[in-house]
Amino acid sequence: MNSFSWQRAVVKVGSALIAPEGNECSGRYLLALARFITASREQGKEVILVSSGSVAAGRGKVSSGQYKVKVRQNPSIAEKQAMAAIGQNIMMANWQRFFDFPCAQVLLTADDLRDRTRYVNIKNTLREIINHHALPIVNENDTVAVNELKVGDNDNLGAYTALVAQADTLIICSDIDGLYTSDPRKNKDATLIPVVESIDSTIYGLAGGAGTSVGTGGMRTKIEAADKCINSGIQTLIVNGRHGETFDALLAGKVPGTLFKAMRTPSNARRLWLTHTLKTAGRIIIDKGAKVALIEQGASLLPSGIAGIEGNFAQGEAVEIVCENQAVAKGLSLYNAKDLILIKGKKSKDIASVLGYETTNVAVHRDDMVLL
Numbered sequence: 268m269n270s271f272s273w274q275r276a277v278v279k280v281g282s283a284l285i286a287p288e289g290n291e292c293s294g295r296y297l298l299a300l301a302r303f304i305t306a307s308r309e310q311g312k313e314v315i316l317v318s319s320g321s322v323a324a325g326r327g328k329v330s331s332g333q334y335k336v337k338v339r340q341n342p343s344i345a346e347k348q349a350m351a352a353i354g355q356n357i358m359m360a361n362w363q364r365f366f367d368f369p370c371a372q373v374l375l376t377a378d379d380l381r382d383r384t385r386y387v388n389i390k391n392t393l394r395e396i397i398n399h400h401a402l403p404i405v406n407e408n409d410t411v412a413v414n415e416l417k418v419g420d421n422d423n424l425g426a427y428t429a430l431v432a433q434a435d436t437l438i439i440c441s442d443i444d445g446l447y448t449s450d451p452r453k454n455k456d457a458t459l460i461p462v463v464e465s466i467d468s469t470i471y472g473l474a475g476g477a478g479t480s481v482g483t484g485g486m487r488t489k490i491e492a493a494d495k496c497i498n499s500g501i502q503t504l505i506v507n508g509r510h511g512e513t514f515d516a517l518l519a520g521k522v523p524g525t526l527f528k529a530m531r532t533p534s535n536a537r538r539l540w541l542t543h544t545l546k547t548a549g550r551i552i553i554d555k556g557a558k559v560a561l562i563e564q565g566a567s568l569l570p571s572g573i574a575g576i577e578g579n580f581a582q583g584e585a586v587e588i589v590c591e592n593q594a595v596a597k598g599l600s601l602y603n604a605k606d607l608i609l610i611k612g613k614k615s616k617d618i619a620s621v622l623g624y625e626t627t628n629v630a631v632h633r634d635d636m637v638l639l
């Protein structure tokens with residue numbers, strides 16, 4: 268088995284695992300996985316869960332309740348959305364019973380992830396949920412997500428979550444041991460591929476569709492997710508969540524499935540993106556004390572060290588950080604230019620009273636900054 272190490276992982280639990288019968292959200296395969304999450308947190312690691320199961324949970328609830336409503340085998344989008352609305356809290360409760368720390372529900376659409384301001388807010392919220400020792404549980408906001416708003420499958424949602432949360436690892440837990448040379452349910456000669464160094468059309472060519480009626484995407488969307496991640500320095504694993512031994516192996520740093528190797532380290536990928544891809548929309552002028560803090564202490568930029576603002580940038584846009592006319596760093600601003608003008612030079616404790624709100628006491632977070 269290949270080895271891996273990690274510090275912050277997104278663990279994606281597919282419909283095939285949480286709703287094995289397609290009707291109802293089940294706990295059958297979740298205990299070993301929950302133990303893995305708890306043990307990993309006890310080792311100081313950070314976990315974000317991306318869980319499917321709301322549609323199946325809703326369907327199970329309406330068909331078993333007082334009215335015993337039959338849901339069609341191929342329901343309309345609106346019916347699925349109604350099932351998701353009924354099932355999201357059932358799916359959450361299904362997880363919460365395994366943990367004595369709080370679970371935090373995060374419902375996202377593709378549109379949320381494309382919008383710069385919402386992207387920053389999602390990132391801040393995930394960071395705060397983890398700081399408060401709760402477990403973020405992400406799912407698609409199925410009740411509002413139609414067509415162009417939809418990520419559509421939770422594999423790709425898992426990849427977007429790993430990117431926004433700056434995870435180093437995405438672990439996709441499904442009902443199959445990993446990526447095979449072809450769909451093993453259709454071809455008994457298919458063999459497991461333990462490691463993938465890079466993803467090209469040959470790898471995509473191996474993928475077949477979903478294995479169950481509740482699964483969305485099958486292997487193709489898992490490869491798409493891995494493709495997004497490994498290019499950003501996030502290693503991706505596909506493992507079989509139906510076997511308890513899977514999680515013993517993962518805890519021991521082994522990959523009991525397929526490992527898609529990261530093409531570079533997450534910090535290098537991020538550095539490249541920040542330095543070369545992002546265009547700056549303005550400048551933040553800082554004082555000498557802030558420059559020392561940024562360069563020598565690796566600190567985040569606080570409003571108290573800001574002397575001036577140039578440009579009319581939005582929250583989440585890239586800015587150049589300048590001291591005495593020399594570029595010191597580049598990073599993503601957590602406040603828009605107008606608000607930064609109001610809080611420049613102010614102490615953290617005064618931000619809320621000046622703006623009437625406070626999302627964070629940091630202007631540019633260390634994680635979103637590259638020194639020049």
Ligand SMILES: Nc1ncnc2c1ncn2[C@@H]1O[C@H](COP(=O)(O)OP(=O)(O)O)[C@@H](O)[C@H]1O
Pocket residue numbers: 280281282283284440441442443445446447448449450451452473474475476477478479481482483484485486
């Ligand atoms: N090359 C392949 N290797 C492994 N599984 C494959 C492959 N092609 C298609 N599959 C199918 O993908 C299924 C897993 O995807 P899916 O049913 O969408 O699960 P989940 O709900 O966990 O996302 C497997 O059960 C398997 O039948």
Ligand SMILES: N[C@@H](CCC(=O)OP(=O)(O)O)C(=O)O
Pocket residue numbers: 280281282283318319320321322323351406407409419420421422481482483484485
């Ligand atoms: N958001 C949907 C799950 C989407 C889905 O089926 O994804 P997947 O687990 O990748 O097959 C739900 O909660 O039912």
